[in-house]
Amino acid sequence: MPELRRDPIVGRWVIIATERARRPSDVGREPAPRQGALCPFCAGNEDKTPREVYVAGRPPFAPANAPGWKVRVVPNRFPALKIEGDLDRQAEGIYDRMNGIGAHEVIIESPDHDKALEDLPVADLTEVLFAFKARVLDLRNDLRFKYLLLFKNHGHLAGASLEHAHSQLIALPVVPRQVVEEIEGARRHYDLKERCIFCDIVGQERKDRSRLVFENEEFVVFAPWAPRSPFETWIVPKRHESNYEVEPKERLGQCAQALGTTLRRLRAALGNPAYNFIVHSNPLRDPPSHSYHWHIEVMPALTQVAGFEWGSGFHINPVPPEDAAEFLRKVAG
Amino acid sequence: MPELRRDPIVGRWVIIATERARRPSDVGREPAPRQGALCPFCAGNEDKTPREVYVAGRPPFAPANAPGWKVRVVPNRFPALKIEGDLDRQAEGIYDRMNGIGAHEVIIESPDHDKALEDLPVADLTEVLFAFKARVLDLRNDLRFKYLLLFKNHGHLAGASLEHAHSQLIALPVVPRQVVEEIEGARRHYDLKERCIFCDIVGQERKDRSRLVFENEEFVVFAPWAPRSPFETWIVPKRHESNYEVEPKERLGQCAQALGTTLRRLRAALGNPAYNFIVHSNPLRDPPSHSYHWHIEVMPALTQVAGFEWGSGFHINPVPPEDAAEFLRKVAG
Structure with missing residues (x-):
């Protein structure tokens, strides 16, 4: 167990x-990916x-x-x-x-x-x-x-x-602690301003346009202000909604179009990079929230997490999000 | 700048x-390590x-x-x-x-x-x-x-x-936020118990011995209770001290002996693994602290940080610290 x-x-x-490793010394020696048959x-x-x-x-x-x-x-x-x-x-x-x-x-x-x-x-x-x-x-x-x-x-x-x-x-x-931090951060903003911070971010990114990658009717895609890794890209619904699972299929279709475009552009820009994406959504037992806003964060795995990141939680990113966004606006995908 | x-x-x-990357697309293509002359x-x-x-x-x-x-x-x-x-x-x-x-x-x-x-x-x-x-x-x-x-x-x-x-x-x-979290966590324990949590941990690890790797006169080396990665190992001074930089050379000698032994054993156990170590010490402007305790955390880089870790801050570790410690007690180094 x-x-x-x-x-x-x-x-x-x-x-x-x-159960994911047989012996302590097996760790780090993963089996080769299996293919075909x-x-x-x-x-x-x-x-x-x-x-x-x-x-x-x-x-x-x-x-x-x-x-x-x-x-x-x-x-x-x-x-x-x-x-x-x-x-x-x-x-x-x-x-x-x-x-x-x-x-x-x-x-x-x-x-x-x-x-x-x-x-x-x-x-x-x-x-x-x-x-x-x-x-x-x-x-x-x-x-x-x-x-x-x-x-x-x-x-x-x-x-x-x-x-x-x-x-x-x-x-x-x-x-998870990291989810709690995000939700509490968004709540602090709401308590102060009576506005959702993600809605504020969407507003500023659409107006400013320097970090904007792409938008369709329902979703906006941009490089966030403080990206942890080069080419980190967020996909955020324009309309406020805290819970992913309440979205109707039509809006998920718009999300699919935005996600597919984002991934194709990252592939074109970076040559099939390894990446992670994470759906950030409201916890299962919380009521729908005015302050929290579901979204997807895409993180290409281009840099190693090293001692400085482990020790500080700070990240060092050599690519300003404005440069990454400009690059991603221009490539095909 | x-x-x-x-x-x-x-x-x-x-x-x-x-200044650490020339063009956005250069990221991830690091120069080969230079050698010799x-x-x-x-x-x-x-x-x-x-x-x-x-x-x-x-x-x-x-x-x-x-x-x-x-x-x-x-x-x-x-x-x-x-x-x-x-x-x-x-x-x-x-x-x-x-x-x-x-x-x-x-x-x-x-x-x-x-x-x-x-x-x-x-x-x-x-x-x-x-x-x-x-x-x-x-x-x-x-x-x-x-x-x-x-x-x-x-x-x-x-x-x-x-x-x-x-x-x-x-x-x-x-x-950094991560340092603040550690210091605040230690302070909460002190407020409750009037004891340093690291001193409590040193006490429990020396008594329990299942996660103990090694000790000398001044330092104790153990696998922590909730390690983020396989073979994560901590080196903690037995005597309470919040600030690394006040340690006299004699105690640093004991620390050097503990650190050298730890790294040699990790190398023997895992075959020259990549690793990070981080010295955790009190912030520069804080007064010496009864609740915080400097120490070194060594983290072999055996597993990739993947989507689950990015999204949750949770880590999945396939090796119980008791198994890692047993392994490290037995190898030469």
Whole structure:
């Protein structure tokens, strides 16, 4: 059983997930990405994954766990957290622990091994974003979960161990400190101004335009003012909404168009970089919020996290967001 | 001039250091580490670095910036922050910026290209730790600086761009958020218990022994309860002291012995891993503290920071600290 442990000084939680490594010395020697016939995410290899919990694109009454799908969601075969059991919070001397209860699922974005997420037609990319929503709506019924993180690791440098296009979700029994900080920061602004800080940011970026990359009817894409890494790019809905999972399919279609464009431009600008994206949304048990605003943060993995970043939480970024945005406005994608 | 920019939501500062990359698309393509005759840190190549600000081991009256030294400290040739100028804090709409004022220095740990820090005799390693202290005592006289971070990046995966043994210091005009969190966490414990939490941790680790790696007269080395990465290891003085720079040379000698042993054992266990270490010490302008306790955190760079970590601040660690400590107790070093 994985374990959640809390750092006694700063309150940071860590997942000790022993089943993900066999011996201490195995760490860091990851298996090579599997391809083709051996890829568990390819159409035809459905028996190589746990049974699907969601599927899109397969005709009604067609058998489950068989080809014919466009998007498929399965439990992670090497989950960081386990779905069964109780939290069983305990002290160990001055320390705190609980069982690693949670959900860890994989969203397989395409049946085709050679298709990147950004190569999908907008309608198919919309199905991926709709699968995100469907999983949130299902998992929020489990009252043990307080937060659900949707994210994608693309490329080895960004932490992906399989190359077939996929994203992941982890449902957690606590709201992560980093999410709390963001929500509290947004609330402080609201308390002072009675305005959402993300709406203010959208307003300033659309007016200023120096960090703007792209916009469509519903979404604005820009390089944030204080990016942690070169070419960090945010995708923010223009209309205020705190919860990703309440967005109708039509708005998710606009989001898919913005996300696909962003990823294609990053690929054109940087030559297929490794990247992470993270969906930032309101915690599962919080009421809809006037001060918080869901959005997606895309972070190319171009620089190493080094001692200075670990020690300070400061990041050193050699590329001003104005330069990155100018570059991304001009490339095709 | 580099710039410090503050994220308007969470208050995270970022250094936009444009002089460290030539074009946006150059990012991520670092120059290959230089070696031998071309290495600017080797003895005989003193003219390839900025002029030294501290030196150990050179006989008195010998010429500066020439061979004969054991430890040499020079300004970083590509500094993240600049030493000259005013902070000039400004608003830009809803955003905040200031000039990137600070010091960025390199501590060259040995004149010999092929010596790792942990290969130095304890007396020489003590000189490196004494150089850290000497630089803190000098730079704290500059009242613009609020915090001084001492750290080492070893190996490409940990962010090192040169292989010759070196560590770095960055003096900052603000106390980083992450340091504030640690200090506030320790203060909360003190307010509740009237005891230093680090002293409590040292007590529990020495009694429990399951995470203990090594101890000498003055220092204890252990795997922390909630490690962010496999084989994360802390070196903590047994006697309470908040400020690194007040330690006498004799205690730094004990620290050097503990640090050398730790690094040699990590190398033996993991096969010369990339790693970072960070000296955590009290901010420059704070009075000595009963609640805060300086220490060194060593983090092997074995796992990638991926979307889940970026999005949550949670870390997934496949190796329990008890297993890592057992492994490190047994290996030679």
